[in-house]
Amino acid sequence: MIEAWTADEIRAAEKPLLDAGTPLMDRAARALARTALADVARRRSAGSSPRLRLAGALGSDGVPGPGRVRPPRRHGVSRNAAHGARAVLLVGAGNNGGDALFAGAHLARSGMRVTAFLVASAVHAEGLAALEAAGGEVIARSELRVPVVVEQVAAADVVLDGLVGVGSRGALRPPSGGIVRALVESRAAAEATGAPWPWVIAVDVPSGIGVDDGSVPGPVLPADRTLTFGAHKPGLLLPPAAHVAGVVEVADVGLGAAQGPQVPGTLRMEEADAAAVLRVPGVRDHKYTRGVVGVVAGTEKYPGAGVLVAAGAVRSGAGMVRALGPTTVTDRILTRHPEVVTAGGRVQSWVLGPGIPSDGSDAGQDRRVYGALAAVTGVLDAEVTGGVVPAVIDAGAMAMLEHRLPEIAVLTPHAGELAELMRGLGHEVDRADIEAEPVRWARAAQRATGATVLLKGAVTVIVGSGVTFAQAEAPAWLATAGAGDVLAGLLGTLLAARADDVLADPSLTSRVAAAAVVLHGRAGALASGGGPVSATDVADALPRVIADVLAR
């Protein structure tokens, strides 16, 4: 599990170390210089664009980020083939700028031509002296000209963004904001024309992101790599800031010995954590103990959603799947999945809503959804409903909520559906608002409904009470019709298998939901292999992915 530390938690952890004279900045700067030297050397030796040259550090889809995570590195600087390369430092007033200056001094001593642009009249004094002593060029704030910065950056091999780190508050102020805005424009122009553009390394965090909440309140220079010190920060995991962090790497500066957050609020689940959520059947298990998933999905208009939910549930190891609906839907499900049962009966989880439009056009499916929701919320007698069980509430079922939900109910909207849900709750928001601040709105939905909220996107966020998971394993190819239906079925299976545990401890629900997102993303990557993928392919890849995750 990757646990992110907020700015305050980082400061609390570093304080005793700094008080004891631990050379944290020296370690950070060495790690930074070593990373820059290695990146530039790789770029030179491969002889193509920096993004391609570092493909080994990127995801299988070749996309740098969001938030791809590499294991911690030890500090230390080695000289290498970067001699004569050009580095530009963007240096702010605080210790983040100090890191960049000291790293720049190491780079200058390794034979790089280093230029530092200072955006403040007073910067880290020892760092500045070190850079000057190493022969680096320094452009003072009073001499700063935006076109010159743009020109020098465009001609550089590597840029260290040290404008601001965990001390950041709000959007970048002048002159940093103006410089970064101009650089973002220059980068876009270079991308459009195929002109070269340097490799950008963010020092600790990309300057200007919301370190604790993942917001992007103003201009930010997108990084190819973020070298972050001591521990992840929430903003490196959460969207939209995660999208500008590139490949995220933690430099071990020795904070590990310090006390981290007691209850980390932002997490990224890894494969081993997902494996721990899965319930592996034992010799005493039978189909009912393994969990029955009840599915109310698909209508005459959208029968495929029922088939795909069933596929997700069956292929991820449900003890049994009960699919309820009109025969046009259930016949299709049976044709593809003859193991599905279409008669009513007890279930350990519900998957409600995929393929059911919110226009009331299928009264039978609406009635079944209302009945199941009554079971989930416990408003109807257990004798009638079969008792309270966890549920996945998707698509049309999200428009049928009449009662506050328990945490064991998982809402699975995409941005557009979350906007609709929040408008129904009296908030004036549209899809673009949700995309700009997905974490804020997912948290608002969690508070307003009581449910666990799984907001789908390039980085999917799962919000339970007091915890947010941010998962980024899905390849962009997975943004395809029906993929969400497969996820709903898969999550239904995981919830059914852990129904007793989830009922005993509802806070487990977000963990189960995050595990489903991990497996779904891995299945998407496996099925895609770097190319297009269909929702059916994703479902078909689930058994292999689950076996692989359990074998590790």
Ligand SMILES: NC(=O)C1=CN([C@@H]2O[C@H](COP(=O)(O)OP(=O)(O)OC[C@H]3O[C@@H](n4cnc5c(N)ncnc54)[C@H](OP(=O)(O)O)[C@@H]3O)[C@@H](O)[C@H]2O)[C@@H](O)CC1
């Ligand atoms: N933890 C660790 O292990 C280690 C941490 N280390 C490093 O220390 C860094 C934290 O340093 P820090 O505390 O000096 O704060 P930092 O991020 O440089 O920013 C403060 C400056 O920015 C300014 N400023 C603020 N907002 C702004 C805005 N929107 N736009 C423009 N300016 C803005 C603010 O100005 P003010 O608002 O005060 O006027 C102030 O001048 C951390 O990120 C890491 O790199 C390593 O050295 C060692 C290992």
Ligand SMILES: [K+]
């Ligand atoms: K920075």
